[in-house]
Amino acid sequence: MKVEIANLTISFPSPQGMSQAVRGVSMTLGAEKLGIVGESGSGKSLTARALLRLLPPAAVVTADRLQFDGIDILKASERDMRAIRGKRAGLILQDPKYALNPIMTAGAQIAEAWRNQKKGSAKEAMQAAIDLLAQVQIRDPKRVAAAYPHELSGGMGQRVMIAMMLAPDPELLIADEPTSALDASVQAEILRLMEDLVSRRGMGLILISHDLPLVSHFCDRVAVMYAGRVVEELAAGELVRAQHAYTRGLLDCLPTLSHPKGRLAVMSRDPAWLA
C-alpha cells in the first residue's frame, strides 16, 4: 500500500473568486505512521478527506498526482472509490457524538461496515461487531453493541468508531483529530489503543492533530501544515532540529516541567510564511 500526493490544491468558490484552502501539498506514505500537525483551518482535514474523495461538493481539487496504491483518485469511478473507502482505508472523525448515526445502535453500525465488505448473515455480522468491540477493549461488548450513540461516553464512542473502521481490515487508517473532543485522561488511552492495533495489523496511519508533541510521540514522521501548505516534514525523533520558524514557534509555546519558564512565548506570525 502506498499513498502518493503531489501538488494537491483544493479551492472553494467565493464572491471574490476561488479561494485556496490547500495549496500545493505533497507527501507520500507507506505502511508507516504519519502525523499531520497544524492549527485549525490549516487544511489538514481537507487533505486527508481528499484521499477518500469525501470533500464538500463545492470543493475543486487539482493535483499532479493523487494516488492510492496506484489508483488515481481524481479519475477513479465512484464504484472504485467505494472499493477503497472502508475496505482499504478507514476514516475516524473528531467527535463520535456527531460522527455516529444517532438512530442506529453501535452494534448495527459496526455490523453494517463489516457486512458491506465481507458478505455474511446479519447474525454473523453482529457477532463480528461484538468481537470487534472486545478488540477495542470494551469490557461489556454485548451491552455497548445494543446501545445508541447518545448513551455512550466520548471515549466509548471513539472506540466504537475505531471498531467500525477496522471491521473490514483496511490497510490505511486516517484519524482526523480522534482525541480532540475527549477528556485528557482518555486521550492517551485511545491513541495507545489505535497505535497498538495499527502496528499489530501492519497498517498505515495518518494521524491528524494540533498537538505536536503528542503526534511526534506516536508517529514515525510529522508533517507541519500552515495556511494550506506543508511547511516542514521531519522524522519524529528530529523535532528539536526543526528549521521552519512556525514549527519552532509552536515548540517554544509549550510549557515544560524540565525547564520552567517565567513567561511562555507567544507565536508571532510572519506574513512571508503565507507566500
Added chain:
Amino acid sequence: MSDVVKRAWLLSDAPTSRSQAAWGRRYRLWCDFSSNGLAMTGLVIVVLLVLCAVAAPLLAPYDPTLQELANRLSVPTAAHWLGTDELGRDVLSRLLFGARVTLGMVIAVVVTVAPFGLAVGCVAGYYGGWADTILMRVTDVFLAFPRLILALAFVAAIHPGVTSAVIAIALTTWPPYARLARAETLTIRSADFIAAVRLTGASSGRIILRHIAPLCLGSLIVRVTLDMSAIILFAASLGFLGMGAQPPSPEWGTMIATARRFFLDQWWVPLMPGLAIFVASLAFNLLGDGLRDVLDPKQR
C-alpha cells in the same frame, strides 16, 4: 468614486469603520440575493403589484363600479383587455382596485401580527417561568385550532366583511410568530453579550427592546414575507366562501365567488382574479424563499 473602487470598498476584507462593515455586509447579502433569478423575479412582481395598487386610479381604464349591462361577460377585447364581469364591469379595472383591498388586508394583518407575536415571544423567552408557561399555553390553544375554520366561525359570529376578516386572520396568524421569537430569544438570552449588557445595569425592558428583538428581526422578516402569500390566499379563501370582503368590493376572492357560476361557459371571468391571486402569492413566496436563503441560510 468609480464603481470599481466602490465595490472594492464594500467588499474589503478589512473594513476601517463600522459603517463600512455594515454596508459591506448588506452589499454581500444583496449580491447573494440578486444572483438568485427566482427571488429577483418575485421582487420585481411585488414592486409592480404595489405600484399597481397605489396608482390604481391612474392606471384603471374604467371606473371599477361602472356597469355596462349591454356588454356582460365579454371576452377580452381591445376595449376591455381582460373582459367584463356579470354586470359588465371592466375586469382589469376591478383587479387593479382589488390589489388595494388585498394588499391593504395583508399589510393590516402583518402590522398587527408581527409586533404582537414578537412581543409575546420575546417576553416568554426572556422571562421564562410562569410568564413563559402561560403565554405558550395560550399560543398552543390557538395553534390547536384549524386556522381557516376558526376564522370562518369568528367572522360568521360577528359580521362578514373586510375588517372582521382581517381580525380573524390576525387572530389565527400570530402564534407561529410568538413561537419563532421565543425560540430565537432562548438562544440569544444565554449569549455572553446579553450577560455583559445586564452587568452594565440595563433593565430587562431595554435588553429586550434594544438587544433581543432586533436580533429576532431577520428570521421574522423571512417569515413575514413567506406568510404574506399565505395571508393573500387566506383572505381570498374567506372572500371565496362569502365570509370576507362583500360584493361589490373588487376583492379578488369575492370576484371569483360571484363569477363562479359562469366558469363552465365564460371561464375567463373567474379565471382572471384567480390568476391575480396566484401571481401575487407566488411573487411573495419567491421573494421570501430568496430572502431566507440569504438571511437565514441555516434553515433552507
Added chain:
Amino acid sequence: MNGRNGRLAGTAASLLLTLFGLVFVTFFIGRVMPIDPLIAILGDHAPEDVMARTRVELGLDQPLVVQFGLYVWRLLHGDLGRSVMSSNLVTQDIARYFPATIELATVAIIVATLIGVPLGVLAAVRQGSVIDKVIRVVCLAGHSIPIFLLALLSLLIFYATLDWAPGTGRADVAFEGMNPVVTGFLTIDTAWAGDWDAFYDAWAHLAQPAGVLAYFSMAFIARMTRAFMLDALAGEYIITARAKGLSALRVIWRHAFGNIAVRLITVLALTYAGLLEGAVVTETVFSWPGLGQYLTVSLLNADMNAVLGATLVVGLIYMALNLFADAAYKMFDPRVR
C-alpha cells in the same frame, strides 16, 4: 421513572388546558354572535311566553359562567345541540358527513406522501441542480395557487373540456344510496357490496378533489422533506457512512432518511390536519358532501350549533393529530425514548 411520570403529567395538563381553550373559544364565539339563538330556533314571530320558556329551558337567563358550565356539561354528554337547518342532532349530521371528508383527506395524503417524499429527497440530493430548481418551482406553485382556482381549473379541464372525469358530487345519482353503509367510505362500501360499477364510480368522483388536495399538500411535504434532508446530509455521520464504503442509495435512505423519518411523521400528521381544513374549500367547489361543505353551508345560514359542533370536532382531530405526532417522536426516536 419519576421524570417520565412528570412528563406524562405535564402532557396531560397541557392537553386539558388546550382542550379547555378549544371549548372556551367555541363557546365565546357562540356568545358574541349578534344573532339571538332564540330567534334562530323559534323564528321571528314566536309568542312572548314561548320565548321566555325556551330561554329558561336553554339556560340563557343564567349568568355567562353558568351558561359555560352548562355548555361543557352538554358537551361531556356528547350533546352538540340540534342543527336548525337539518333539524337533526349535530352529532348525527357530523357522523353522516365526516366519513366523506376522511376518505377524501386520506386518499389525498397517501398520494401526496408517495410523490412528495421522493421528490423532496431527490431535490436535496441534487441540491442546486436543474431538477432541484424545477421541483422548487413546482412546490412554490403548489403553495401559491389558491385551492379553489385549482379546483375550478380541474373541473374546467378534466370534466368540461376533456370529459375524463365525472362532475361534482360523491357518486352518480344512479348509484346514490344503492349499497348499504358499512364504513361510510364509498370506495370501501361499494367493494364490500361487490358493486363494481359503483366502486369505479366512487373512485372516479374521488379522483379530482383528492388530486387537487394532494397537489396542495404534496408541495408542502416535498419542501419539508428537502429541508430536513439537507440538514441530515450535512451531518458528520453521513461522512462516516460514506467512509465505510456504503452505496449512495444506502447512505441516502438508511442513514440520512432514517434520521428524518420521525420528523417527517410530524409533518405528515400536521399536513393531514391541514387537509381537513383544505377540504372546506375543495368540498365547496366539488359539492363533496363532507364536513367542510356542511360547515360552509351552516355558516351561510347562521346555523351556529352546526358551525360550532363541526369546528369543535375538527379542532379535536387537530389536537389528536398533534398528540400523535408528539407520541411518534417519543416512540421512534432513540434520543427521546
